[in-house]
Amino acid sequence: MSDWSLETLIEQVHGILRDEILSVENGFSPESNLIEAGLDSLAVTQLMLSIEERTGVWVDESLLTPENLQTSVTLATLVYAQLRSA
Amino acid sequence: MSRHAALPARIPLTGADCFLRAFDAEIARFNGASHLSQLVLRLGPGFDARRLRKLVHEAAAAQPILRAPVRRRYGLGAPYYNLSEATQRPLPAVDVHELEAPPADAGFPALFAQRMNERHPLRRGDLLRFDAVRYAGGTAGTDLAMTWQHLLFDGSGSERFVRWLDECFRGEQRPGVLPNPMEFDPPGAPPRSLGERGAAARAWQAWLEGFGSHPPQSLAGPRRRTPQRLEWDLQTLAESDTERVVAEAGRRAGFLTPMLYYLALAIRAHHAVARARRLVPGSYLVPLPVNLRPRGAEGAIFRTHVSLLWFRALPEQVEDLDRLISTLKEQRLAAIKARQIENGIDAMGFARFAPTRLYATMARRAFGGELCSFFFAFTGEFLGGLDRFLGAEIRNAFHVAPVPPSPGSCAAMSLRSGRLNVTHVRQRGVFSEAEQALFRASLRADFGCGS
Numbered sequence: 001m002s003d004w005s006l007e008t009l010i011e012q013v014h015g016i017l018r019d020e021i022l023s024v025e026n027g028f029s030p031e032s033n034l035i036e037a038g039l040d041s042l043a044v045t046q047l048m049l050s051i052e053e054r055t056g057v058w059v060d061e062s063l064l065t066p067e068n069l070q071t072s073v074t075l076a077t078l079v080y081a082q083l084r085s086a
Numbered sequence: 087m088s089r090h091a092a093l094p095a096r097i098p099l100t101g102a103d104c105f106l107r108a109f110d111a112e113i114a115r116f117n118g119a120s121h122l123s124q125l126v127l128r129l130g131p132g133f134d135a136r137r138l139r140k141l142v143h144e145a146a147a148a149q150p151i152l153r154a155p156v157r158r159r160y161g162l163g164a165p166y167y168n169l170s171e172a173t174q175r176p177l178p179a180v181d182v183h184e185l186e187a188p189p190a191d192a193g194f195p196a197l198f199a200q201r202m203n204e205r206h207p208l209r210r211g212d213l214l215r216f217d218a219v220r221y222a223g224g225t226a227g228t229d230l231a232m233t234w235q236h237l238l239f240d241g242s243g244s245e246r247f248v249r250w251l252d253e254c255f256r257g258e259q260r261p262g263v264l265p266n267p268m269e270f271d272p273p274g275a276p277p278r279s280l281g282e283r284g285a286a287a288r289a290w291q292a293w294l295e296g297f298g299s300h301p302p303q304s305l306a307g308p309r310r311r312t313p314q315r316l317e318w319d320l321q322t323l324a325e326s327d328t329e330r331v332v333a334e335a336g337r338r339a340g341f342l343t344p345m346l347y348y349l350a351l352a353i354r355a356h357h358a359v360a361r362a363r364r365l366v367p368g369s370y371l372v373p374l375p376v377n378l379r380p381r382g383a384e385g386a387i388f389r390t391h392v393s394l395l396w397f398r399a400l401p402e403q404v405e406d407l408d409r410l411i412s413t414l415k416e417q418r419l420a421a422i423k424a425r426q427i428e429n430g431i432d433a434m435g436f437a438r439f440a441p442t443r444l445y446a447t448m449a450r451r452a453f454g455g456e457l458c459s460f461f462f463a464f465t466g467e468f469l470g471g472l473d474r475f476l477g478a479e480i481r482n483a484f485h486v487a488p489v490p491p492s493p494g495s496c497a498a499m500s501l502r503s504g505r506l507n508v509t510h511v512r513q514r515g516v517f518s519e520a521e522q523a524l525f526r527a528s529l530r531a532d533f534g535c536g537s
Binding site: 039040041042044045046049060061062064065066069 | 336337338339340341342343345376415418419422423427
């Protein structure tokens with residue numbers, strides 16, 4: 001079991017997306033819709049690589065369902081579940 | 087947005103353009119044709135062909151890249167569109183052809199395939215043409231083909247251009263104003279030294295040459311000097327089948343990476359034909375174009391902005407679909423990790439200054455005479471949200487991608503109004519009738535649609 005909390009993961013995912021991957025306005029929040037914000041296949045892979053670098057956990061792309069990719073919160077929740085089961 | 091007066095006299099080709107120019111030069115020299123793409127619309131009644139001609143001509147007057155000769159000073163240096171020569175070139179053709187009734191088999195006019203095999207010399211600025219085939223004076227619908235030199239637009243740019251034409255028709259855009267072809271260049275890392283870019287290009291080249299350890303063999307076999315005779319057909323899945331296939335692609339390959347599922351199926355369809363011939367290639371090697379755009383940008387209309395990811399499957403990895411998809415996923419991830427998308431941009435950047443056919447020559451040398459096993463594209467929703475074009479309902483829309491006589495086969499897939507389109511472009515004679523049937527049957531079986 002890792003030291004990551006869900007809150008920290010949400011902050012991390014949101015920060016990576018906001019600062020490194022997407023080009024978003026100030027209103028981009030952890031609850032913003034990611035597909036509408038421009039998340040595409042390459043961006044999501046880059047995000048997963050960044051997450052792997054920080055947490056050591058790789059999230060297989062087949063787990064990235066529309067529901068999981070809805071917001072930074074849903075995505076972080078998926079990563080958190082993976083971390084807990086690792 | 088920019089008008090003609092604001093444009094420079096010369097617009098450089100992107101690295102990807104130069105890659106495509108290498109194919110064009112190869113095809114011009116050995117196959118007597120050009121590297122052309124087609125966007126096809128099946129339209130209902132009401133299409134305004136006269137207005138299309140007027141719009142295209144106004145666009146070409148405002149945006150000279152649409153008929154600008156591609157030049158290279160003294161045969162050296164990076165090639166460019168010579169905009170200052172463009173006004174001396176003819177306007178893009180918009181021809182209307184009349185037929186009494188649509189083909190009985192719901193097929194498309196033979197003229198469209200014929201257009202794919204014509205010469206459109208880059209040096210003459212012969213870059214774009216339209217053919218509208220009207221049935222019963224247009225009352226029974228129209229089939230429209232936009233044929234272009236596959237570097238004027240990439241696949242995504244061609245869709246944007248068609249959208250733009252319709253926006254002009256509806257009065258949402260002005261025909262005399264088109265996006266500047268220089269609106270963006272491929273995004274990349276911050277400026278780096280020549281040495282760093284050289285190292286990246288060499289890494290990409292080494293990656294490619296590594297595939298030579300299991301050389302591909304296309305179904306055309308390496309056949310270099312043969313007249314290009316492309317033909318194509320279209321399979322369209324029913325809505326219910328498409329819904330199931332799309333869900334399956336997302337489930338097996340990932341919601342945002344379904345192209346790997348479709349690529350796997352295309353490999354298996356080619357493998358079915360190879361197996362029937364008792365042909366065992368060293369591998370199936372396929373390049374997948376990756377569309378590039380700056381963060382947050384919609385994409386460009388003009389010039390090609392792509393890199394390439396290469397995928398290789400060994401024959402023993404093809405039989406088990408799950409294993410094949412898993413192999414492709416691993417390769418995609420490894421290539422992204424190794425920055426091969428960015429390396430590809432650097433390699434193509436250097437190709438701008440290289441002899442025109444250098445890439446094709448290097449690839450054929452590394453891959454035992456082949457460029458790859460076949461071409462493939464999955465472009466997602468095609469013209470999504472555009473229901474009408476110049477006054478007529480769009481009943482179907484898809485891309486006919488180019489392929490040289492060798493490898494001689496290209497599978498292009500996209501979605502339109504909830505239905506999956508599979509366009510199979512091939513060099514005539516590469517597939518026998520029985521093999522075409524086998525190819526289609528393999529795809530349909532994998533799609534779960536029976537034979």
